[in-house]
Amino acid sequence: xxxxxxxxxxxxxxxxxxxxxxxxxxxxxxxxxxxxxxxxxxxxxxxxxxxxxxxxxxxxxxxxxxxxxxxxxxxxxxxxxxxxxxxxxxxxxxxxxxxxxxxxxxxxxxxxxxxxxxxxxxxxxxxxxxxxxxxxxxxxxxxxxxxxxxxxxxxxxxxxxxxxxxxxxxxxxxxxxxxxxxxxxxxxxxxxxxxxxxxx
Numbered sequence: 298x299x300x301x302x303x304x305x306x307x308x309x310x311x312x313x314x315x316x317x318x319x320x321x322x323x324x325x326x327x328x329x330x331x332x333x334x335x336x337x338x339x340x341x342x343x344x345x346x347x348x349x350x351x352x353x354x355x356x357x358x359x360x361x362x363x364x365x366x367x368x369x370x371x372x373x374x375x376x377x378x379x380x381x382x383x384x385x386x387x388x389x390x391x392x393x394x395x396x397x398x399x400x401x402x403x404x405x406x407x408x409x410x411x412x413x414x415x416x417x418x419x420x421x422x423x424x425x426x427x428x429x430x431x432x433x434x435x436x437x438x439x440x441x442x443x444x445x446x447x448x449x450x451x452x453x454x455x456x457x458x459x460x461x462x463x464x465x466x467x468x469x470x471x472x473x474x475x476x477x478x479x480x481x482x483x484x485x486x487x488x489x490x491x492x493x494x495x496x497x
Contacts, residue, residue: 302366302383302445315364322372325358327424331490334417341461342392342413342434343470348478348495350411351428352419356484357401359424369401369426369447378449378483380456385444386437389460390414393431394472396454399483400427401447407440413461426484428491432473434461451479 317325333349336342357372359365370381378399386400386409406422413434421427429435450456459469478496482489 299382299384305364305366305383315362316367317363317371319371319375322368322375325360325368325372326484327356327358329353329356331494333494334411334419336412336416336433338470339413339415340466342390342416343394343432343466343473344392344412344416344434345430345432345473347474347497348397348430350430350433351490351494352421353426353428353484355424356426357424359403365403365423366445366447369403370449373399373401373447373449373483376483376486376489377452377479377481379452380454381447381449383445383447385440386435386446387458388437390434390436391458391460392434392469393429394457394459394464394469395431395476396450396456397431397476397479398429399449400429401449401483402426403445403447405441405444407444408438409435410438411435428483430495431476432469449483451481 332352335349336344366383402421402423402425408420410418482491
């Protein structure tokens, strides 16, 4: 899937084919509740002591005339979340120590464990968006065959993706504490829930 999606992404960026017009992007962000979850450090997965995970249900409208991944990419980029990729979610536990991450579901559905072994399983579907603060453990448990995710990071982020046993836990905790709140919500911009909820 990544090779095909990367080719589509490149073609869409060059031609504009199947991509929404920038002026249409605000209308593709749907009003919804910000469901929040906090996870404690379990000794393996640091999670984030300051910022909650945010799950937006049906946050993005995905009209048939557009490539759904392109809609999500462009919406994220317009709000300062870039370096986007298209793929699934790894089936092993990992987290990011230097960057927050947003996951937008472009196609299909899946079950993902967030927060590590003592975390929570969320069922996510096309149009949903999950905003993960740095340190939040995540791994795919199951997914439909057409499951496609767009991931992105606040502009200027330094991305990594260690498994718990690949880092010194105290070093990971210290690195996560240095990652400040982003300037903008990836879906709703400067006035979005991330800007209100992610305050130290």
